[in-house]
Amino acid sequence: MARKKVTLAWISNDAKRRATLKKRRNGLFKKVNELSTLCDVPACAIVYAPDEAQPEVWPMEPEAKRILEHLKAMPESEQRKKRVNQEGFAMQRMVKLEEQIFKQQREIRELEMKIVMHQCTAGRKLVDLGIEDLGILERLVDDTLKDVHERIVQVRNLNPNLNSNPDAIIVREEKPIMMMDGCHGGGGGYLDDVVMKKPCMGSYENMLALMDASSFYPF
Amino acid sequence: MARKKVTLAWISNDAKRRATLKKRRNGLFKKVNELSTLCDVPACAIVYAPDEAQPEVWPMEPEAKRILEHLKAMPESEQRKKRVNQEGFAMQRMVKLEEQIFKQQREIRELEMKIVMHQCTAGRKLVDLGIEDLGILERLVDDTLKDVHERIVQVRNLNPNLNSNPDAIIVREEKPIMMMDGCHGGGGGYLDDVVMKKPCMGSYENMLALMDASSFYPF
DNA sequence: CCTTCTATGTATAACTA
């Protein structure tokens, strides 16, 4: 019954659109109520439905009307201020988008470095990496080392008589790169976040983030 | 971090109430947008914030007025076109940015999947390793770290002005990574469900539509 | 056209930096 991901676009299917309108209008009005209750602020919402001469209004018309009177009375000069702010809106949004892109680029690089770590047995050489990638890799390896240390300490605490010194066993291989497969996850594994991380917010949410009152009404 | 069950009552704590107001107001306006986009109906919401002389209105306050007054349509559409042209540049840029973001998000997801694949293949966790394996691992990781250090020093000697701090990255070098050779089981169908989402144009078009010229130049 | 159901997406309370 997998629910689709809701594409923000006009719903062409008639029945669906009407169903959605109804459900969401209810949800919207509920939210209006909650907001004005929780925060004790006057609030209202108005939705025109096709086929309905009068729009749905929430809360009761009279109160809504009172709320709306303020708008009518708002002087022009303030509207102009708002206009200016709204023009700046696009700018701000672009800045946000670019920031997001930058962050994502870093995230991508980091993931790539993690994979390099996994890959090393496949023969990748450090010589192929640029200085920046080396920096990232350094940190990752260091983190891994810390995780391993930590785990060793844990185990030692449980069994103080154990010894992890593998000198007698280990023969260093030609390749200096460790084989990471299977060394992650679970107990503080440094890679868990890769799996768990929530997908980045879409740009639309970003836009909403900009919809802060202070940007619009800075007087 | 358990989220409380939201008692539908006035929030007495000041900071909390303000935070909630802000969050929920954004959420509310987002819903208004979604509703009017999905179902193509005029809709608006108005929220008064304390400490603000004027209420928050969504969509643009003048548009809201129009909605409320059963606005008259025609002459405005032409002005809207003009408006859109004026904003055309910014809009196109934003579309580009959004596309880029979307592509990057897919890239990130793909990288994450590759790592997951590794984890699954390896199927072991740090916790699963015995003390000896941990010791071996420790040395391997440590050796790797040393190798990385060494390589960094080498590179620095060649180019003393280089900086390995990832934060300094601005433009990505040519993609140096070759991913996971041989790890894509046949067909690689596992990513098929990544649907090409239309770059969030809808919302901005909608926004522009709301930026009706008559609303902005009401003099 | 309604409900009702429920799996899944989204919003957001609480927390952290």
Place this chain on the structure above:
DNA sequence: TTAGTTATACATAGAAG
């Protein structure tokens, strides 16, 4: 304070009646 995270509550798309 504002921004970013995470876990959880809530909203709702799609299906079935």
